[in-house]
Amino acid sequence: MGARVNTAAAGTANWVDERTSIGGFVKFFARKLFPDHWSFMLGEIALYSFIVLLLSGVFLTAFFVPSMTIVTYDGPLATMQGVEMSEAFASTLHMSFEVPGGLLMRQIHHWSALLFTAAIVTHMARVFFTGAFRKPRELNWLVGFTLMILSLAAGFSGYSLPDDVLSGNGLRIIEGVTRSIPIVGEYISYWIFGGEFPGEILIPRLFTMHILLVPGLILVLIALHLFLVFLHKHTQYPGGGRKHTNVVGLPLFPVYTAKAGGFFFVVFGIVALVAAVFTINPVWNYGPYDPSPVSAGTQPDWYILFVDGALRLMPGWLFDVIPMEWEIWGYTLSWNLLIPALILPGLFFGFLALYPWIEAWATGDRGEKHVLDRPRNAPVRTGIGVALITFYVVLVMEGSNDIIANLFHLSLNDLTYFFRIGIFVLPVLAFWITRRICFGLQRKDRELVLHGKETGRIVRHEHGEYVEVHEPLTDQERWLLVSYDDIAPLEIEDEYNDRGVRRKGYRWDRFKKWLSHLYFEKRISPVTPEELEAAKHEHH
Amino acid sequence: MSTTENSTGHGPEGSETTNGFENPGMPYHRPRRADVDPKADKKAERQVAALFGVSIVGTVIAVGSYMALDMTDEIDSIRFVNMAIGLGIFLAMMGIGLGAIHWAKTLMRDHEMVEERHALRSSDESREGAIQNLKDGAEDSGLGGVKRRPVLVGSMLTALLAAPLAILWPQIGNMGADWNTSNFGHTMWRKGMKLTRDPDGTPIKASDVTIGSAFHVIPEGLNELEHHKIEEKAKAVVLLLRLDPRDLNLQPGREDWSFDGIIAFSKICTHVGCPVALYEQQTHHLLCPCHQSTFDVANGAKVVFGPAKRPLPQLPITVDDEGYIIAQSDFHEPIGPSYWTRLKDTSDGLHADETEGSSH
Numbered sequence A: 001m002g003a004r005v006n007t008a009a010a011g012t013a014n015w016v017d018e019r020t021s022i023g024g025f026v027k028f029f030a031r032k033l034f035p036d037h038w039s040f041m042l043g044e045i046a047l048y049s050f051i052v053l054l055l056s057g058v059f060l061t062a063f064f065v066p067s068m069t070i071v072t073y074d075g076p077l078a079t080m081q082g083v084e085m086s087e088a089f090a091s092t093l094h095m096s097f098e099v100p101g102g103l104l105m106r107q108i109h110h111w112s113a114l115l116f117t118a119a120i121v122t123h124m125a126r127v128f129f130t131g132a133f134r135k136p137r138e139l140n141w142l143v144g145f146t147l148m149i150l151s152l153a154a155g156f157s158g159y160s161l162p163d164d165v166l167s168g169n170g171l172r173i174i175e176g177v178t179r180s181i182p183i184v185g186e187y188i189s190y191w192i193f194g195g196e197f198p199g200e201i202l203i204p205r206l207f208t209m210h211i212l213l214v215p216g217l218i219l220v221l222i223a224l225h226l227f228l229v230f231l232h233k234h235t236q237y238p239g240g241g242r243k244h245t246n247v248v249g250l251p252l253f254p255v256y257t258a259k260a261g262g263f264f265f266v267v268f269g270i271v272a273l274v275a276a277v278f279t280i281n282p283v284w285n286y287g288p289y290d291p292s293p294v295s296a297g298t299q300p301d302w303y304i305l306f307v308d309g310a311l312r313l314m315p316g317w318l319f320d321v322i323p324m325e326w327e328i329w330g331y332t333l334s335w336n337l338l339i340p341a342l343i344l345p346g347l348f349f350g351f352l353a354l355y356p357w358i359e360a361w362a363t364g365d366r367g368e369k370h371v372l373d374r375p376r377n378a379p380v381r382t383g384i385g386v387a388l389i390t391f392y393v394v395l396v397m398e399g400s401n402d403i404i405a406n407l408f409h410l411s412l413n414d415l416t417y418f419f420r421i422g423i424f425v426l427p428v429l430a431f432w433i434t435r436r437i438c439f440g441l442q443r444k445d446r447e448l449v450l451h452g453k454e455t456g457r458i459v460r461h462e463h464g465e466y467v468e469v470h471e472p473l474t475d476q477e478r479w480l481l482v483s484y485d486d487i488a489p490l491e492i493e494d495e496y497n498d499r500g501v502r503r504k505g506y507r508w509d510r511f512k513k514w515l516s517h518l519y520f521e522k523r524i525s526p527v528t529p530e531e532l533e534a535a536k537h538e539h540h
Numbered sequence B: 001m002s003t004t005e006n007s008t009g010h011g012p013e014g015s016e017t018t019n020g021f022e023n024p025g026m027p028y029h030r031p032r033r034a035d036v037d038p039k040a041d042k043k044a045e046r047q048v049a050a051l052f053g054v055s056i057v058g059t060v061i062a063v064g065s066y067m068a069l070d071m072t073d074e075i076d077s078i079r080f081v082n083m084a085i086g087l088g089i090f091l092a093m094m095g096i097g098l099g100a101i102h103w104a105k106t107l108m109r110d111h112e113m114v115e116e117r118h119a120l121r122s123s124d125e126s127r128e129g130a131i132q133n134l135k136d137g138a139e140d141s142g143l144g145g146v147k148r149r150p151v152l153v154g155s156m157l158t159a160l161l162a163a164p165l166a167i168l169w170p171q172i173g174n175m176g177a178d179w180n181t182s183n184f185g186h187t188m189w190r191k192g193m194k195l196t197r198d199p200d201g202t203p204i205k206a207s208d209v210t211i212g213s214a215f216h217v218i219p220e221g222l223n224e225l226e227h228h229k230i231e232e233k234a235k236a237v238v239l240l241l242r243l244d245p246r247d248l249n250l251q252p253g254r255e256d257w258s259f260d261g262i263i264a265f266s267k268i269c270t271h272v273g274c275p276v277a278l279y280e281q282q283t284h285h286l287l288c289p290c291h292q293s294t295f296d297v298a299n300g301a302k303v304v305f306g307p308a309k310r311p312l313p314q315l316p317i318t319v320d321d322e323g324y325i326i327a328q329s330d331f332h333e334p335i336g337p338s339y340w341t342r343l344k345d346t347s348d349g350l351h352a353d354e355t356e357g358s359s360h
Helices: A002-020 A022-030 A038-061 A087-097 A102-129 A138-160 A165-179 A185-193 A202-232 A252-277 A302-313 A335-363 A379-399 A401-408 A412-451 A475-482 A506-520 A529-539 B038-068 B075-106 B124-141 B150-175 B181-185 B229-236
Strands: A070-072 A084-086 A246-251 A325-328 A331-334 A453-460 A466-471 B113-116 B195-197 B214-219 B238-242 B262-266 B278-280 B285-287 B294-296 B302-305 B317-319 B325-327
Touching: A002 A022, A022 A252, A038 A102, A038 A202, A038 A252, A084 A087, A087 A102, A087 B075, A102 A138, A102 A252, A102 A302, A102 A379, A102 B075, A138 A165, A138 A202, A138 A302, A138 A335, A165 A185, A165 A302, A165 A335, A185 A202, A185 B181, A246 A252, A252 B075, A302 A335, A302 A379, A302 A412, A325 A335, A331 A335, A335 A379, A335 A506, A379 A401, A379 A412, A379 A506, A401 A412, A412 A475, A412 A529, B038 B075, B195 B325, B214 B229, B262 B317, B262 B325
Parallel strands: none
Antiparallel strands: A070 A084, A246 B113, A325 A331, A453 A466, B195 B214, B214 B238, B238 B262, B278 B285, B285 B294, B294 B302, B317 B325
16 A cells, blocks of 8 residues: 555656656755744744635625615614625625624624734834845845835725725724825725715725735735745844854744644634634624725724824824914925825835835945844844834824723823824933943943852852852853944045045945944944953953 | 954864863753653553544534524524534544644653754855856856856846836826816815705704714715715715804804804814814813813814814805805815815905805
8 A cells, every 4th residue: 555655646746756856945945944932933823824814705705795775774783784884894894794704704804904904014013123124135134124114005905895884984984094195196096986075886896806906016026035035045133153144043844834834723723713703893783885984992993003192192283373284385294194194104114114224324344144143242223123113003092092081081182292292302311211221231241241140049159258159151152142233433544645636425424334333333342252261360 | 354253152163062061962951751651651551542632522513503503683693603603623633732732742742952053144156156157157148257248238227227118117007097186175165055964964053953962073065975975075074063153263264164153173183184063062172082182172273282283174154145154265275184275275264255166
């Protein structure tokens, strides 16, 4: 039996290989090494929740009718009897209440969309804080960045499809923001909605975008993202035996296939459990879209909250005297929309996209970096990362200010005033505190290397002195604490050469020098072997 | 080179030392219990098989629930069927996942291996070859080299840049319907049109509107519209309120736009267009729940807090012979959020009698 199976397998393999030369491919990939760390699973969660999205999404398309034609509801839901609604909303109710398991699939789809965006953002944070975006991975950072933006587009377009009151108001906000764009805004709005808001064509257009354009792009970019991961080989955390020139890990087949493959089922299982137990987006409670009603305390999905928060934060009148909507030469310029909804997210995302280059200018380093940084060993980067997160969290909290105010019995207006100041102050504070903490941890690491670990064992010397015995670190432990890159600030050539001629590119160099000093002026260098030797003599 | 090369503390590529310390090499590999104890090995194997068994049970639960449970019109029965299938899927997936991971962690060889990396840069020969190939191609075609054909290159690039227009122009041209964005500037309100209740469309008498009350209003005849009903509603919804006339500061030029403390404002926020639905009777404040722009009804709905800049547009109203509240005209300015040419659609707002309907 076994032998026959083997012969059959060999026969098939031979048949395929003679037509595809897949043998070389398998030889190359089967034992490719992957370093192991829990934080490398964040990107996997993003990938797997996307697969769950595809699977559940195909089911939903079998029942959803992307049409804004008005029908009168006649189904099992008593509260909606006789209500006029679009076919999109009616079909959403139908699949939820008349298709066994339909509601479950909707909830699996929605929960995994939330997980998808959340996993992308946390994965991105991991890549940022460990410096995994450095050469040669700058391009892959951009691919990942684009995937993050696409995930927002996928989420928002899907959220809008059921055509309920909540998502309809979300679309109306989009329409208002679009209109505010100078000169072309009104026409872009007409282009999107096929005329005036809401029109009769938007849901079919969003549907195409949601099930074809955006997921198609996401698939292509995921393929590129993973191809580059294979090409570059995965980064690894520092440790004994690990270098910028090697990769230490377990083979793709079988260990990684089992672990990563198994993890897909775990992610799917957890999403299914959450979707089975917790209701999400109960559109049957909100009702179909109607431009008139809206209820308090309603919020978009989490990944859109920051834009909503920015819109809330921005005052229409600065200090009650300076209007944030200008009328110049008979035209209207709405800074109160342009700044929070377009300029601010543009700057935020732009900075994020360009960050690998900004840091490369500061370090001046041109080598390939495959060993990750411990965040403490890059204090300015870590500070910037925490500042960005703080900035983002302030916006998210302002986006939920009504809920926070309600929960903690605070004044809504006071909260907004607080966040209006906080958006400027808190990120700076977060940067400063984080950098201090990093320096503190680096000093602690130096202490450990120089003096070893505390053992809790107190010894009394002959002359009466009490000392605690310190145990020196093992080679492995010490290596982790001393092997990080100690980067000195850039020095540049003078502005004028010997003959007093101003050299080209000086200004650019001066900028890089300024940047580099910002990063590395103050730094804690790792212990040197000489220092370690000296510390040993001090003790004995 | 203008900047000095930076030292990162690392020695030459692949060197075994960093910052003067020697890389200690791979740490000692600690065997797991299943590696040394055959009993533990057998136990782990049983655990993995049990987990795969859990998955099979989950599949049976999911399929069984779908087939056996009936869904009635009761919300609870719908919830129950979905939950049972969901829990089945949970077990079916989780069993496979945990089984595979447990197998990998306890029984598969866990010796870490080392592989050298190679610099990504192509070899010098490859680069030279690539450049030569491109040069040859350019030479063969006339794109470059000795027999360069600039006329062909120029005309081809122009054609390539222009060609997308042949597709995009008609496509985009059709996507914006009539592109008549001046529609932003007016609503269906006309002189003499009754203010009616949202959503049933019954007219409102002035005597129905008690002090402190608020009505959600749509124009008479909205519900009978054959086309663009939602678009018209999205612009025409109004809030009708009655204040004690002593609290109401009538705005200059609008003294006759309200009736005995009854006043009507557009319900669409001047910020980004959410319905301004929350009315606080005591302070006479209208709050938009989306971004919390707050308007003071007693003072011409001017902004007292939040991101909106302009007051809510006021609908001039009066009362007809039968006591019903009617509009004097359309709004005198575009309702809702701002846009570039907004002022072009705005009349001066002072001569209510002269502007009727959409004749701005």
